[in-house]
Every structure is written in C-alpha cells, then in structure tokens.
Amino acid sequence: DQQVKQNSPSLSVQEGRISILNCDYTNSMFDYFLWYKKYPAEGPTFLISISSIKDKNEDGRFTVFLNKSAKHLSLHIVPSQPGDSAVYFCAASRTGANSKLTFGKGITLSVRP
Amino acid sequence: DVKVTQSSRYLVKRTGEKVFLECVQDMDHENMFWYRQDPGLGLRLIYFSYDVKMKEKGDIPEGYSVSREKKERFSLILESASTNQTSMYLCASRQTDTTYTEAFFGQGTRLTVV
Secondary structure (H helix, E strand, C coil): CCCEECCCCEEEEECCCCEEEEEEECCCCCCEEEEEEECCCCCCEEEEEEECCCCEEEECCEEEEEECCCCEEEEEECCCCHHHCEEEEEEEECCCCCCCCEECCCEEEEEEC | CCCEEECCCEEEECCCCCEEEEEEECCCCCEEEEEEEECCCEEEEEEEEEECCEEEECCCCCCEEEEEEECCEEEEEECCCCHHHCEEEEEEEECCCCCCCCEEECCCEEEEEC
16 A cells, blocks of 8 residues: 555756646545655755645745645646656655654656756 | 665575574664665565564565564564565665654665575
C-alpha cells in the first residue's frame, strides 16, 4: 500500500518557467511533509518542508503548498534553472520521536536551456 | 556542518557473500535509517533504529539485518548477497527531540551483486 504517491514519473520544462511537482498521500496521520532533491550517484538533499499547521512555505525559488483536505502537496520552482534537473522525492512523517519518513517514487525533472 | 558518511561509494560482491555496509553520523542523532533506491520504486525503507541496540523492520527487511552498537554507527548486513539486492543503498539520520525535523542522507553506496 503506497502511502505517498508521485503519479507523474517525469516532467520537462523550459528554463525560466515554473515547475510544479505534485504529491498525494493517503495516511491522514501524516503531519510533516518534505521535499528532497537527488542527483545521480549522490544521496538525497533536503530542499524544503511544511508542517500540517501551515498551507504554504517559501524558501527562495522554492514554495511548497499543502492542501490537507485533498491530501495533496505541490512543490513550485520559479524560475526553473538547468541545475534543477534532478529526481525530486516527496516524503511524509508523523509527529513522534521515532517516526520514519515515507517516500514517494520520485519525479525526474528536466529543465531545458 | 552535518555529516552522514557511508563507508563505500561503490561495491561489487559475489552471490552468497556476506556484505557489510557501514554508516556513521556525527550529529548525535537518535534515529538512523537504511533505504534502498531502485528505478521506478523510489526510496524504500529496509530497517531503522531509534536508539542503540534498538531496531525496527521497515517495508522490505527480508534478506537484511542491522546492527547498532554505538549511537553514531548503523550497519546494514546482507547475510547472503543475491543479485536482486543490487541497488543504491542510502543511510540517513534524524534528530528526534524536536517535532519537525528533516533526515540527513549519506552519499549512497552503489552495490552490485554478480
């Protein structure tokens, strides 16, 4: 049972335009959501997160939106740059000292120059 | 600067070998994790540990075991390596004394079983 879903395996956008990466979850107990970026042959690096008490969090070119009623979150990258080309993973967690991160399958973003 | 270090970037092992993947973190984190990444399958949790000598199975523990004798070190063991364990293995650690924290990952170990 996949609790975190990234239904689109890939996305291609033009440099300078907006990239929108989507993520859905099924477990209503999740209250903390994260996005990670991963280049080939490297470990994932943390990008941005949001807790369930918020509906938006912004950090430079990256904004994450959370719609709790729809169990949906999205990552917006504006403007997209070629260096943003990578695999992006959505992850979710529950409050608690020993909670784990549950990841989606990832989306491969390609930003065309 | 936080650091999670995995002992090897690339490993090639033979079927049936016992394989040890080592991970060390310098952040005094309580939680440590082992994931594997496969194309089209994302990051899947193998095992995690929430304290020294404490461990819990993740989603795909079959064929693996773990050891956590010291807080900073978490080892993944493949008792008898098989070709379907060829994968990218990722170790992570996470602080737990605050509610909302991210996990930090190592650089990954690309394991090939031949």
